[in-house]
Amino acid sequence: MAALLSAMLAAAVMLAIHRYATEDRMSEIAADGGRVAYEVEHDEVRTPLVEHADRNVQIVDATGTVVASTPQLRGRPPMAGFTPIPRTVSTGVVCGGLFAGQGCHIVVAQSAYRQGQDWIVYSSGPTVPPYVTPWLAATVLGVAVFMAVAITTLGHRIVTTALRPVTAIRAELDTISETSDRRVPLPPSHDEIYDLAGSVNRTLARLQAAMGQQRHFTSNASHELRTPIAAIRAEVEDALYAPEDTTVPRLSRTVLASLDRIEAIVGDLLDIARMEADQPLQREPIDLAAFVTAQCGDRRDTPLDISCDLEPGAVVSAGFAYAPPAGCRGTSTEGATRCATWCT
Structure with missing residues (x-):
């Protein structure tokens, strides 16, 4: 039971951390795309488009042609098929396609108004794995194991201490005969076992x-x-x-x-x-x-x-x-x- 509770607690903690890490990464990807969209609108696009090696950016003009991208996607079609509503941001997860063999990626699409037309800036990054990071998963697993052992040991000690008066009562009952004036010992704590004795x-x-x-x-x-x-x-x-x-x-x-x-x-x-x-x-x-x-x-x-x-x-x-x-x-x-x- 202690192991099950510890496992459930560890899973809940990992889910919460994974959700927080996913939201944080999505914010970082949107920030990269927002910066590039600002540069597109002001005709000040600089290279490299992003500094993170695992991030990708594509600039798509009004005709749907990729006019600029990071080196990993150069000469490739748009990374996603969805487009944002003008002046808004759309987010999705893309698995396969340009990212075949690379797992799923978080894709953020943002519109950029340039020369009287709506352009699209796609930015992407890999999704957060379920374990987030190996060291975090190992830490949470170690804490869960420690908690399971601690709860089991503490529970066993508590139960043993609580049942010690019952053991004394049973041992005394085994030695009492029909002519004996002896009685079972009363525990010091005034609880249910005291009432039983x-x-x-x-x-x-x-x-x-x-x-x-x-x-x-x-x-x-x-x-x-x-x-x-x-x-x-x-x-x-x-x-x-x-x-x-x-x-x-x-x-x-x-x-x-x-x-x-x-x-x-x-x-x-x-x-x-x-x-x-x-x-x-x-x-x-x-x-x-x-x-x-x-x-x-x-x-x-x-x-x-x-x-x-x-x-x-x-x-x-x-x-x-x-x-x-x-x-x-x-x-x-x-x-x-x-x-x-x-x-x-």
């Missing part, structure tokens, strides 16, 4: 908080699952050690109650999985105080001393809780306290 840090904080909540939930769920399993184990071990004190209906009722509790907890876990998968859940308001009081009443047959002192009016939505109502079933006041913590 701040957004990444806030996202990492939210992810860390979510992971902490997930670990906390897993711990609590494991505890709730261990409780009915331990109850089943205790009942079965009592039946094995003292079969005479245990009946099958009583053992079955106790085991089924614990199994119902396990089933309810597993169902709650499935509900949570569907909720995290953005699947619709059936939501219903629950009076937390009434719910915990009912759970305390279901444990009256345990040897533990359970008392409930709750204030009514705490209503929650089961769809928003990490542990829905069926999962909030404990065997002690500590479990009820933990349940209240989950469901709020």
Whole structure:
């Protein structure tokens, strides 16, 4: 891209210089012809007609005969076929003809009033080549190459400096684990990359908080699952050690109650999985105080001393809780306290 821009700039500069040089040469050729036309009008024509070796002049009388010219065109017909309006100047570019093999020439035709007739003075000179002069073309080309290299180097340095904070952010992200408190570095400049680093840090904080909540939930769920399993184990071990004190209906009722509790907890876990998968859940308001009081009443047959002192009016939505109502079933006041913590 830098090379293309430099080339376009060099071409624009060369076009501007070429146009200026062409206008300057046309003015010089017209000046040579104007001087000769003045001399023709005053019958004071001097030789040589021009001093530049690459310039040509012809004096054509009213009959179209060349009466005088520079040595290069002596004995040749008029160099151009166009004629100027009396007292005016006409300009054109002639390629071939008298200038065959010499490239194109700028021709200026001027009228000269002599002896009551309009004569024509033609003056010419070679056109300016596209490169104007070799040294100028080399200079412009060298400057263009230098600018391309400079722009490329400067652009690479600017981009590298601007993206250095991004590289640091990427390197830091590669080393951050799910349990790490580290954050990506904030660049000193308050720009878009600074805002990006701040957004990444806030996202990492939210992810860390979510992971902490997930670990906390897993711990609590494991505890709730261990409780009915331990109850089943205790009942079965009592039946094995003292079969005479245990009946099958009583053992079955106790085991089924614990199994119902396990089933309810597993169902709650499935509900949570569907909720995290953005699947619709059936939501219903629950009076937390009434719910915990009912759970305390279901444990009256345990040897533990359970008392409930709750204030009514705490209503929650089961769809928003990490542990829905069926999962909030404990065997002690500590479990009820933990349940209240989950469901709020």
